Amino acid sequence: MDSALALISGHFNYWMGIVLMMLGLYVAISRGNLIKKVIGLNLFQTSVFMLYISMGKVAGGTAPILTGKPDTVYSNPLPHVLILTAIVVGISTTALALALVVRIRESYGTIEEDEIAAIERKLEFPKDRPA
Amino acid sequence: MPEALTHHLPALQVVLTLIAAPLCALVGSRWAWSVATATSIVAFAIAIALFASVLDGTVISYHMGGWAPPLGIEYRIDILNGFVLLIVSGIAVLTLIYAQKSVAAEIASEKHGLFYAAFLLCLTGLMGVAITGDAFNVFVFLEISSLSAYALIATGADRDRRALTAAYNYLIMGTIGATFFVIGLGMLYMLTGTLNMADLAQRLFDHGDNRTLRTGFCFVLIGLTLKLAMFPLHLWLPDAYSRAPSAVTAFLSATATKVMVYVLLRFLFAVFSFSFAFEGSVLRVIVLPLAMIGIVVASVVAIFQDDLKRMLAYSSIAQIGYMLLGLALVSQTGVMASIVHLFNHAVTKAALFMAAGCFVLQAETTSIRELRGIGRDMPWTTAAFAIGGLSLIGVPLTVGFISKWYLVEAFIAEGWWPVALLIVGSSLLSFTYIWRVVEAVYLRDAPEGVVRKEAPLSMLAPMWALVGLSLYFGVDSSLTSAAASRAANALIGASNLFWQ
16 A cells, blocks of 8 residues: 555656646547647647656756756756757647637638538538439 | 868758748748749759768768767768658659649639748658657657648648648647657657667667567557558548648658658667567557558548549558558568658659649549549640559559569568468559549540640649659669668668667
């Protein structure tokens, strides 16, 4: 029991990362609302940011800014820098996705996946042509 | 060329198109095409120079910003990615020449500046993925190319508003794929503390097999196979290819999935290096059967499509199956067959989608029913389509035959007769869907009162250049197969290094 607790509390941020990851993936796959899908995708990406930032943490380490003292322990700055890039990528993806949703709303009048699918089916099989 | 310039060619390969992209947007619609085409020609020239200097087996290692690897970002060019760079930039030049008339007809003129900017960004991303030797850099370039590809596909909305939903679905699935790839990289970084591919390979080997490595491998594999549309992760592809503007489809079908196949090859053989039985068994037990199912299912679905571009898109999924078959075999001939097919399919599919684009321009439809009898009105386009179709089937004297020959040979050498038979049998399925089109365009009468002219020369010329290539390398394949064989040797050799 103690070891199980230690496994959870010792890796708390990793466990939360996994929870967020699964939540995000589930929302992105299961929701029919295009905006909600984007939110799910964001959650999913954020969980990966957490995963990277957690692995850069060194126990007892401080922010990687030179202090001048030789015995200072620093956290690993590289994963943080990688995630800065990944955050930029995530923002661009979200912006592009939202821009597409705006255009979809303009031309379909809805952002519900099943309603869009119904409109597209009508487009593909108009009444004058046998399906 | 001055010494200082030749030394920086690897950086220029990517930087040039990256700088030209905003320039395209700034100069506006009138000059954007000229800027984009001129830049892509220079990029192609650089790719030729790089390929020529790595052909003898030398490896160019360029240190970005002067920081030595493994800490700095390294651009590493060997014969394999030199070959991929050549394919990507070459196809880009031909598509841009083709695009001028096609894009003018399909996209509103005020958007042309932005369109060509996105096109160059996509080219930058694809070349960056191919050229870099840094695993995280692959992800960044991957996202540059993917984001611009989503935007490019969405520009098809001027002709068909369903391009918007296609781009949106591709965005969701593509981002999930790229994120899986990053999770995998995170696992590998946790294990080794490095992101340089060569360094990564060495340290992974020193660590030996463990669960983090296996998890990382699976994440990378799933992420990449989603991006390259392996069955059953292909759902984004048919919509995206059939609704994008014709020039975009021609470019993406020939380059985007091919570059992903290259990344998969690089990771499987040069990073994970098959020192662990787990990876080989995942490929043989999961990837190989899925590739086989994909070939059959996608080909059968292609037979029942009325939309020409959609039919070609499903055929693309089947063709990707052939590439995966070759690499899942994990043998020198198998990998070589994959690389040869990578080139051959890029040339063939670009030509076929260009022909479909010519039909869109002149007949304003891609419905096979409505295209009947067009062989008499547009003889050159239709003939190009027919020859490209023969190459898809794998008829001798076309490149399709060469790749199927190597693939069958690789499987027979391993004694896997059923797979070899499936490869031959699946040609019958390709024959069926190509014949449906050929029969409609040549043997049926045109619908009443329809006037169709031949496509303009600027679209016919790049299309026939590709058809010419697919015939030339179908007769004399010594150049492509020598390059592919050396690339396969280098890859397998790199993993053998760790075996011993």
